[in-house]
Amino acid sequence: MSHHADRxxxxxxxxxxxxxxxxxxxxxxxxxxxxxxxRTPPGWSPPYPGPPVPPQPPYxxxxxxxxxxxxxxxxxxxxxxxxxxxxxxxxxxxxxxxxRSPGLAVTAAGYGAGSAAVLMMLQSGQLFLTALxxxxxxxxxxAGTGHAIALRTSVFPREVPRHRLNEHAVExxxxxxxxxxxxxxLAAEDPALARELRIGRPDMxxxxxxxxxxDVNHASREIIEALPGATxxxxxxxxRRREQTGGFVSAEEMAVDADVPPDVLPLMADFTxxxx
Numbered sequence: 001m002s003h004h005a006d007r008x009x010x011x012x013x014x015x016x017x018x019x020x021x022x023x024x025x026x027x028x029x030x031x032x033x034x035x036x037x038x039r040t041p042p043g044w045s046p047p048y049p050g051p052p053v054p055p056q057p058p059y060x061x062x063x064x065x066x067x068x069x070x071x072x073x074x075x076x077x078x079x080x081x082x083x084x085x086x087x088x089x090x091x092x093x094x095x096x097x098x099x100r101s102p103g104l105a106v107t108a109a110g111y112g113a114g115s116a117a118v119l120m121m122l123q124s125g126q127l128f129l130t131a132l133x134x135x136x137x138x139x140x141x142x143a144g145t146g147h148a149i150a151l152r153t154s155v156f157p158r159e160v161p162r163h164r165l166n167e168h169a170v171e172x173x174x175x176x177x178x179x180x181x182x183x184x185x186l187a188a189e190d191p192a193l194a195r196e197l198r199i200g201r202p203d204m205x206x207x208x209x210x211x212x213x214x215d216v217n218h219a220s221r222e223i224i225e226a227l228p229g230a231t232x233x234x235x236x237x238x239x240r241r242r243e244q245t246g247g248f249v250s251a252e253e254m255a256v257d258a259d260v261p262p263d264v265l266p267l268m269a270d271f272t273x274x275x276x
Contacts, residue, residue: 073156077148085141086115091148095155104155107147114140177270179211184273191275200273213273216254217247229267234260248274 076095080088089112096104118140121133187194194200197208200215203223214223216238225235237258241248248254251269260268 073152076155077145077152080141080144080148085137085144088140088144088148089115091144095151099155104151111140111144176211179209180213180271181211183208183210183213187273187275194275200275210273212271214271215275216272217242217274217276227268227271229264234258234264247276249276250274 076091079091089108092104092108092111095101096108114136118133118137121129121136124130124133183194183199186197187199197210198204198206199208199210200213201219202212202214203220214227216224221235221239224230224238225232238254238260241254241258245257248257251265251272251274254260254268254272254274255262255265
C-alpha cells in the first residue's frame with residue numbers, strides 16, 4: 001500500500017486555491033436582511049429634553065351648535081295623541097300663530113271642521129253615522145298625531161341662544177387680539193421673517209394669520225382707510241407723509257406727522273404695525 005494514499009490530492013495544474021472563506025462559500029447566497037430598528041424599552045425617555053414648544057394662543061371654540069326646544073316641541077306634538085285628536089285644531093292654531101303661517105291656519109281650520117263633523121255623526125243616533133263617526137275620529141286622531149310629529153321641527157326650529165352667540169363673538173375677538181400680539185412679537189424679533197410672512201399685508205396672498213394687522217408703511221391706501229376710525233382724509237395724509245419720510249416707526253409718530261386725531265389713534269393703534 002502506497003504511503004501517499006492518506007495524503008490529499010494534489011491540485012490540478014493551473015489551479016490557484018483561494019482563501020478558506022471562498023472555499024467554504026455556499027453556492028446560493030440569500031439577500032441580506034434589513035436592519036431592524038432597536039425597540040425602545042417601555043418607560044424609556046431621552047436623556048435630554050426636546051426643544052420647548054412655544055405657547056399657542058387659545059383657539060376660539062366653534063360656533064355653538066343650535067339646540068331645538070325639545071321639551072316644548074315634544075309637548076306640542078303629543079297634544080293630538082293625548083286628546084284623541086280633538087286637540088289637533090287648537091295645536092295647529094297655536095303653530096299658525098307662532099310661525100305666522102297662513103297654511104297652518106288653514107290646516108287648523110280643516111282639523112276643526114273634521115272634528116265638528118265627527119261630533120255631529122257620533123250624536124246623530126244612527127248606527128251607520130255613528131260607525132262612520134268612530135272611523136273618522138280614529139282617522140283624524142292618527143293623521144293629526146303624525147302630522148304634528150312631522151311638523152315639530154319646523155314649528156320649533158333649531159335656534160342658537162343669543163347669549164351663546166355673544167360669548168362666541170367675545171372668544172373670537174380675544175383670539176384675534178392674541179394673534180396680533182404674537183405677530184408683533186415675531187416682527188420685533190425677526191423683521192425679515194415678518195416681511196416674508198407678509199404680516200400686515202391683507203392685500204397680498206399669504207397663509208399666516210396675523211389677527212388683522214395692517215402694515216402702515218407698505219399697505220395700500222384702501223387698506224389703511226379701512227382701519228377703525230380712519231377716514232379718506234386721514235388715509236391720504238398718512239400715505240402722503242409716508243412717501244415723503246419713507247415710513248413711520250410707531251403709531252405715535254404717525255399721529256404727529258400725519259395729524260391723526262387723538263381719539264382715533266387708540267382705535268388705529270390696535271391694528272397697525274410698522275415694518276421698515
